[in-house]
Amino acid sequence: MTKPSRPGLGEVLGRLLGPAQPELTCDECFAQLDVYVELELSGRDADLVVPGMRAHLEGCPACGEDHASLRALAAEPPPLPLTIEHEEQL
């Protein structure tokens, strides 16, 4: 296996930060996070619908944490508030 000649640093950076991967800000990330998680959980290609999200989550610990907790939350139904008395009264 032959390796191609090493590309210059600028070329690598250009590929990493290229226009193909739009950069998400934390605000944009947060705004689309619930949609992204919903797509993920429904088995759709969330990265296709919200490009740049994956990269941001991996590079931003705060949003990554939000993503993780939102996923955990969405994966199971929220606990019902115990407003309804459901005790058996015999």
Ligand SMILES: [Zn+2]
């Ligand atoms: Zn962020």
